[in-house]
Amino acid sequence: METLTAVLITVIGAATPLVFAATGELVAEKSGVLNLGVEGMMLLGAVAAFAVALTTGSATLGILAGAAAGAALALVFALLTLTLLANQVASGLALTIFGIGVSALIGRSFVGVPLQRLPQLDLPGISDLPILGPLLFSHDALVYLSILAIPATIWFLERSRAGLILRAIGENHQAAHALGHAVIKVRYLAVMFGGAMAGLGGAYLSLAYTPMWAENMTAGRGWIALALVVFATWRPGRLLLGAYLFGGITVAQLHIQGFGFDIPSQFLSMLPYLATIAVLVAISADGARARLNAPASLGRIFYPEA
Amino acid sequence: MKTSFIKRGAIWLGAAAVSAAMTTAAWAEPLKVGFVYVGPVGDHGWTYRHDQGRKAIDKAFGDKVKTTLVESVKEGADSERVIRQLAASGHKLIFTTSFGFMNPTLKVAKSFPNVRFEHATGYKQAKNVSTYAARFYQGRHIAGLIAGKMTKSNVIGYIGSFPIPEVVRGINATTLALQKVNPKATVKVVWVNTWYDPGKEGAAAKALIDQGADVIMQHTDSPAAIQAAQERGVWAVGQASDMTHFGPKSHLTAIIDVWDNYYVARTKAVMDGSWKSDDTWDGLKQGMLQMAPYNAAIPADVLAMAKKAQANIIAGTVHPFAGPIKDQMGKEKVPAGKNLDDGSLLSMNWYVQGVQGKLPK
Numbered sequence A: 001m002e003t004l005t006a007v008l009i010t011v012i013g014a015a016t017p018l019v020f021a022a023t024g025e026l027v028a029e030k031s032g033v034l035n036l037g038v039e040g041m042m043l044l045g046a047v048a049a050f051a052v053a054l055t056t057g058s059a060t061l062g063i064l065a066g067a068a069a070g071a072a073l074a075l076v077f078a079l080l081t082l083t084l085l086a087n088q089v090a091s092g093l094a095l096t097i098f099g100i101g102v103s104a105l106i107g108r109s110f111v112g113v114p115l116q117r118l119p120q121l122d123l124p125g126i127s128d129l130p131i132l133g134p135l136l137f138s139h140d141a142l143v144y145l146s147i148l149a150i151p152a153t154i155w156f157l158e159r160s161r162a163g164l165i166l167r168a169i170g171e172n173h174q175a176a177h178a179l180g181h182a183v184i185k186v187r188y189l190a191v192m193f194g195g196a197m198a199g200l201g202g203a204y205l206s207l208a209y210t211p212m213w214a215e216n217m218t219a220g221r222g223w224i225a226l227a228l229v230v231f232a233t234w235r236p237g238r239l240l241l242g243a244y245l246f247g248g249i250t251v252a253q254l255h256i257q258g259f260g261f262d263i264p265s266q267f268l269s270m271l272p273y274l275a276t277i278a279v280l281v282a283i284s285a286d287g288a289r290a291r292l293n294a295p296a297s298l299g300r301i302f303y304p305e306a
Numbered sequence B: 001m002k003t004s005f006i007k008r009g010a011i012w013l014g015a016a017a018v019s020a021a022m023t024t025a026a027w028a029e030p031l032k033v034g035f036v037y038v039g040p041v042g043d044h045g046w047t048y049r050h051d052q053g054r055k056a057i058d059k060a061f062g063d064k065v066k067t068t069l070v071e072s073v074k075e076g077a078d079s080e081r082v083i084r085q086l087a088a089s090g091h092k093l094i095f096t097t098s099f100g101f102m103n104p105t106l107k108v109a110k111s112f113p114n115v116r117f118e119h120a121t122g123y124k125q126a127k128n129v130s131t132y133a134a135r136f137y138q139g140r141h142i143a144g145l146i147a148g149k150m151t152k153s154n155v156i157g158y159i160g161s162f163p164i165p166e167v168v169r170g171i172n173a174t175t176l177a178l179q180k181v182n183p184k185a186t187v188k189v190v191w192v193n194t195w196y197d198p199g200k201e202g203a204a205a206k207a208l209i210d211q212g213a214d215v216i217m218q219h220t221d222s223p224a225a226i227q228a229a230q231e232r233g234v235w236a237v238g239q240a241s242d243m244t245h246f247g248p249k250s251h252l253t254a255i256i257d258v259w260d261n262y263y264v265a266r267t268k269a270v271m272d273g274s275w276k277s278d279d280t281w282d283g284l285k286q287g288m289l290q291m292a293p294y295n296a297a298i299p300a301d302v303l304a305m306a307k308k309a310q311a312n313i314i315a316g317t318v319h320p321f322a323g324p325i326k327d328q329m330g331k332e333k334v335p336a337g338k339n340l341d342d343g344s345l346l347s348m349n350w351y352v353q354g355v356q357g358k359l360p361k
Helices: A002-030 A038-056 A059-083 A088-110 A132-136 A141-159 A161-171 A173-178 A183-209 A221-231 A236-259 A265-285 B002-028 B046-064 B077-088 B099-111 B136-150 B165-181 B198-210 B224-232 B260-272 B300-315 B342-346
Strands: B031-036 B065-070 B093-096 B116-120 B129-134 B155-160 B186-191 B215-218 B235-240 B251-257 B279-282 B289-291 B332-334
Touching: A002 A038, A002 A132, A002 A141, A002 A161, A002 A183, A002 A221, A002 A236, A002 B198, A038 A059, A038 A088, A038 A183, A038 A221, A059 A088, A059 A183, A141 A161, A141 A183, A141 A236, A161 A173, A161 A183, A173 A183, A183 A221, A183 B198, A221 A236, A221 A265, A236 A265, A236 B186, A236 B198, B031 B046, B031 B077, B031 B260, B046 B065, B046 B235, B046 B251, B046 B260, B065 B077, B077 B093, B077 B099, B093 B099, B093 B260, B099 B116, B099 B129, B136 B165, B136 B215, B136 B235, B136 B251, B136 B289, B136 B300, B155 B165, B155 B198, B165 B186, B165 B342, B186 B198, B198 B215, B198 B224, B215 B224, B224 B235
Parallel strands: B031 B065, B031 B093, B093 B116, B116 B129, B129 B279, B155 B186, B155 B215, B215 B235, B235 B251
Antiparallel strands: B251 B289
């Protein structure tokens, strides 16, 4: 039982950066902007969080710096695609490549420096409960924040007026524009929120998951986050489920090997992507139902004059 | 007639001057040395050590060399493009520092017969392609001895990158040494299918610890496993670089690669024209491999045993692959009194007895 608890805790660790980055991307995509630069924003968030936490000694400042750095890079993307009307796919890819490079540059002097892990928030009494204590009540602040982000996002998108406007813009920016909504302004905010969340995902990696800075340490998690949004068909609840499933498969395949089961580890590594492809196929096959959730204006450039 | 003679003379003189200038330019031009890395220089492991070697060249030759590096190059088709680019842009000596660069290196070498190539950890040479590697398994032997004495659970966790001979050899060397001092101990291997992914390496370490391992070894490049071991209070052995400061309590030792001398020697050989295609496989004796400072928590008798083994390997009286060696099925691979030869070591694709699980094929 203790082993199972330990395994589940590792799964939470593997899933948390995905929850952050994917939630941010989901909101950006709901506003109609496809930002493929998640990986780059995560990396910049990771290095900024590490650098600030190390130099100031404050993990809180580090987390804030991670979010700010991600948002700043997202602002560059927004400027390119929303104001200068550059192609979103190309700009997003460029953002990732830029993020990899610039984070490595900033992080040069932080390579090989260890950092105290983000403290776990233990609740006296409750954290000592068997199984439930370590599983639910002994994580760091970022884990709780990532989970709280899901109901908050659902409430925002489904219940709040601002969320409805954001979705309307994502569905049909011309119509929203005609109704007098500020398409560009809302998209700017959505993209920057996405960047801040990606930055938090990066901060979790460099402050808590593996407390260190190493070049390219996200190792493709930004791309998994992008796949997750599609996998979840743009629903935050499913996204949370998907992130834990993806994280779970990553950890499970290591355990399966350790137990000596004869399943190729490569096969298990590809399962999350296989699932994403399956969802994509389902979306295209049963368009009417699944596409209801995909923002109709996703990736399309908005010309205000047209 | 006269004018044309003078004109011709002037042209001839001019041409001579130009060619003379070019010759001096060629002499003054520094030797360009290229490096292709599989990971980022900042991995603090494998690639970091190769880059230390590159810096040693810079230091040794100053203005006479110009080194170029390309980092995080994917093994396979992408690497061929990078190597070709380096060769085409005037690099006369190119180091390709990962096993997966082997075929791309040979392919490019064919089209650039005047460029010298050095491929790390491979087994195919050509007229202008040398191979070099360190006998990492000697260090694994020492790490295995220490692990055998330090473990309480008798389970050693081993994080593998890819099931290639170099990695399998390390696992086997560890296991053989381990069982010599602790016949009950076994090695549990988890393959992560990457050289470098701190998150995944850390998760693999945690998975192994959760399954009972209390010494973690790794053949991957980041210090994440050391950190995980420190967090969970178990032992660990570092790879390629000294990783002590990532887990001062857990870091038993590390097997450090030192390429500096080899890189300087090969560069010098190109400069004075004595470079020849060769296959270098050096170890503790030549200093291509060193052990990081041992953890103070290692008991004195265990430390003495490790140091003795190190001295014996250097002296040549101990071979990590001395028979009798049995494979997982119990079939005898090496009879008593014999050592496994280098050829079999280089193409090793079987587990010795004491390794858990099946080797992926």
